[in-house]
Structures are given as structure tokens and as C-alpha cells.
Amino acid sequence: MDNLELIMQEEGIWPDAKPTRQVLDSALQSTVPFAVDSLPFESWLAFIFIPKMRIIIAQKQTLPAMQITPAAQVYLNANGYRTIAQLQTIDDIASEKGV
Numbered sequence: 363m364d365n366l367e368l369i370m371q372e373e374g375i376w377p378d379a380k381p382t383r384q385v386l387d388s389a390l391q392s393t394v395p396f397a398v399d400s401l402p403f404e405s406w407l408a409f410i411f412i413p414k415m416r417i418i419i420a421q422k423q424t425l426p427a428m429q430i431t432p433a434a435q436v437y438l439n440a441n442g443y444r445t446i447a448q449l450q451t452i453d454d455i456a457s458e459k460g461v
Contacts, residue, residue, distance in 0.1 A: 363412050363419070366452065367450050369444045370408065377405045386410070403437035406441075407445075425456040 370376040381389070381401060389397035389410060391435070396406050418425060433449045438445060 366445070367447045369448050370404065370442075373441050373443075373444060373445055375404045375438060375442050377402070377408050380409055381405055381409050382395060396430075396437075398437065403433065404442075408436075409411050429453055448456070 367376065385400060386409060389400035389406065392400050393443070394400075396403055397410065401409070409431075415425075431446060431453050434442065434446045434449045
């Protein structure tokens with residue numbers, strides 16, 4: 363997750379400001395994939411996905427199977443190619459059995 367955050371920062375897609383608690387709460391309640399009705403995709407990555415994954419990893423829980431890369435390919439601009447590659451790595455790791 364640290365590497366994902368670093369890459370997002372290097373590519374200039376890390377959000378400049380953290381959303382308000384109200385916006386984050388709304389995103390957490392969203393039924394739309396990646397809460398794109400409440401937050402830009404990169405904000406969802408930065409302030410919902412990465413913190414949640416850090417908790418899962420710290421607690422040594424099994425990573426949920428995920429496919430974030432296809433959404434990243436839609437929502438991130440052309441400058442996000444390394445972020446997309448890192449998300450593909452995360453998707454691949456999470457899809458392996460026993461992770």
C-alpha cells in the first residue's frame with residue numbers, strides 16, 4: 363500500500379486534500395462501485411481503499427478477491443499508468459488462493 367501511495371504521489375494523482383468526514387461517510391454508504399457517485403476514483407483509492415487494506419494487512423486477514431484495475435483504466439488519466447500497473451499487481455496478489 364505504501365508503494366501504491368508513493369506511485370500515486372509521483373504521478374500527480376494523489377488528492378491534494380482529504381475529503382470532509384461527511385463526504386467520506388457518504389462514500390462509505392454508497393452502493394455504487396468505488397463510490398464514484400460520492401468521490402473521485404483517486405480519492406476513493408487514497409482515503410478508503412488504501413486505509414482499509416492497511417487494516418486488513420495489519421490484522422493478517424485474508425485479502426478479498428478484487429478487480430480494481432478495470433475501474434482504474436476507466437477513471438484515471440493517462441498519467442496514471444504506473445498506478446494502474448500497481449493496482450494490477452494488488453489484484454493479482456489478492457486473487458491468489460491462500461493470500
